[in-house]
Amino acid sequence: MEPKPQQNECGCDCQPQSDRSNSARLTPFPMAPPVPKPSKKEEDADIPCCGPPAGPKSSPDERPGYILCHFVERFLSTPAGAVPVVKTALDRKDTIGTVLTRIGIGRNDYKVAPGLYGVGAPDADSPVLVTANYKLSFDALRKELSGINAWILVLDTRGINVWCAAGKRNFSTEEVSDRVRGAGLDRVVNHRKLILPQLSAIGVSARAIKKSCGFEALFGPVRAEDLKRFLQNGMKADDFMRRVTFTLKERVELIPVEIAMLWKPAGWILPAAFFLSGIGPGIFSLSRAWNGMLAIGAGLLMGVLSGGVAAPILLPWLPGRAFAVKGAVTGGIFGLILLGLVPALGWAKGAGLFLFILAISAYQSMNFTGSTPFTSPSGVEKEMRRAIPLLAGAVLISALLWVGSAF
Amino acid sequence: MKDFRYLTDVSTLALDKEICVGCGLCETVCPHGVMRLNGKKAEIIDPDGCMECGACDTNCPVQAVRVTPGVGCAAYIIQTWIRGKENASCGDVNCC
Known part of the structure; x- marks a missing residue:
């Protein structure tokens, strides 16, 4: 097992200054100063040049040193900084990535950055869903969330799926608590509840999470596809949601x-x-x-x-x-x-x-x-x-x- | 799992009813419906359905449920025979 970073002991209300999560450090930034519009003359000038016409301008969300992920729809300003809101539909890039990963190509490095994401139009009362940073796990979750407003807390499971990461203790009580604090979750939501995938229960103890960061950990369904029903049922899972299948x-x-x-x-x-x-x-x-x-x-x-x-x-x-x-x-x-x-x-x-x-x-x-x-x-x-x-x-x-x- | 059954009488799952406080977490986390809360105490209703994942053990507040969890692929088990449990890995970081 890999050594864990030392856990911050100061309780949940205190924001550690550690740079564990990028999103936590993001502060809402003013829009880039307006670029002087090219004069009409310049724009219309049909200067013969080589190659096809130039593509669209850079997105205002782009920043030097970062790559804008294709699955991010927009950024949402929160008390804990800007949070990326992700799409619930998978596109061609996701599909290609899935196929390559399934045949073993790039499988050990198919991950998303850990931290807080959003889906739909989440607010301070929206549920928080916790998942692994293996991109297949992340995709499996977000594609089931169309029409739902929620926060997604992505843990650093080293690009490993929920069940295996929990078995290896990368999806662990410490990782959940550290990430909750690192993302400043207590400033983003009013409630104190996390929904964990049931299969993470190998690696996390619900009681220990509550003790360590003040958030109550509820075990959601095994499969992301049952999440909508789980939320509609008032966060209650039936027997079917609790059982693994092997279709x-x-x-x-x-x-x-x-x-x-x-x-x-x-x-x-x-x-x-x-x-x-x-x-x-x-x-x-x-x-x-x-x-x-x-x-x-x-x-x-x-x-x-x-x-x-x-x-x-x-x-x-x-x-x-x-x-x-x-x-x-x-x-x-x-x-x-x-x-x-x-x-x-x-x-x-x-x-x-x-x-x-x-x-x-x-x-x-x-x-x-x-x-x-x-x-x-x-x-x-x-x-x-x-x-x-x-x-x-x-x-x-x-x-x-x-x-x-x-x- | 009803439609898939593996070898019988092998699981290391054990429950100490004396200690059990009846919180029901083992029933919640078990992916195979092996545990059930019966009144104030948990019980093992399907021992041969247990895959030894360890979720109940991790979440039991009083250590009444114990199981030795582990990885169940042949390549890994051969490694534990050769190199011992501490040094065994199946090579691929994503393989569990």
């Missing part, structure tokens, strides 16, 4: 990253396959090594597709509770498909490749437990104690069959 859509969204993480092992499996395949009577055969590597590469791909794509999609319908069993089932099917496509391998190599696909698929599927919202670490460990020796054995036999077939 097909939610499972599919997780698949690309699982696959993207598998490039690393491929970096040593393929060279090993090349080496093992070349061994035989007489000298090391380059052509046999190459062909063997291609076959094992195809097997690896099948194993990954089986355990990382088919198993997550088919999760509720695959037999067994253990993920390794589910992955072995799809792996068996994918193995048979590959053997059907490449019939000329011979029995030893065929059996070896089949075992290899089975093992990769079972492992990949078992690793998916880390992305599911219902597997307990104790359960995963129990499953692994039995599965890992079996899988290692399968890979060993597979390698022996593969090498042995050359003799």
Whole structure:
């Protein structure tokens, strides 16, 4: 766990001078002095120049050294400084960012600046919603807030989503209290209530927040999409809002990253396959090594597709509770498909490749437990104690069959 | 979770009813409906539904609910076997 900045002990009414939050230090500033209007003559002069006509003038909200975020609609003046009001509709830039992040590109640095934001036309009585500074979390929240006036307090969770950040204690009691103080929230709102996402409860203690910054922490629904109903119900969550789900859509969204993480092992499996395949009577055969590597590469791909794509999609319908069993089932099917496509391998190599696909698929599927919202670490460990020796054995036999077939 | 069930009899979740003050926070924070307030005391109604996230443990004011929380991906657990719990990480900062 990373060291936490020392918490200010002086209570909530006192504004620490720390520069933790940019927005807290923003003071309403007068509009830039009017730029002298170009004379009619200059404006109309059709001076031939290269390139297309110039774009619009800079926004008055732009300031040297800062980038104006595309999701900010306007700035609202508050007793604690100017607060950006964000859009509730996602645009093309957001969508592109989401897609890239989902396939693992720039995923570790997809964040928004922590601090106070607004949505709609918030006033001193509007609710305060707390979230993580992972941009996917921030987007998931704001896109559900159309027609709602609220404040959004974004914590510095190091660009990690709510649940994982709470598990790592980046979404923590200290972070919430520090951010409340840093944003000068007590000067912005009259009430003393925060709505936290329910899944942050791993990392924050509602009682400790109240003690530390005077704000009462209420746990809102698990999903941002239920927030509107939660607010309409007088901040009461029903059972449905309190439960996590794992729908097909939610499972599919997780698949690309699982696959993207598998490039690393491929970096040593393929060279090993090349080496093992070349061994035989007489000298090391380059052509046999190459062909063997291609076959094992195809097997690896099948194993990954089986355990990382088919198993997550088919999760509720695959037999067994253990993920390794589910992955072995799809792996068996994918193995048979590959053997059907490449019939000329011979029995030893065929059996070896089949075992290899089975093992990769079972492992990949078992690793998916880390992305599911219902597997307990104790359960995963129990499953692994039995599965890992079996899988290692399968890979060993597979390698022996593969090498042995050359003799 | 009703439609997804994992291994049974593995969770480290434990409740000491003697200490429980019946505040109901464990019921509120549990994402799987494992805990329920029955009168003045909480009870574990679905132990096998527990995923050991630790939300109840963190929020219990009197430490009546205890659970050993953790990360449940295979890569991480292998690391804890090799390098010990303190030094284990699965490499990717965003992976949990």
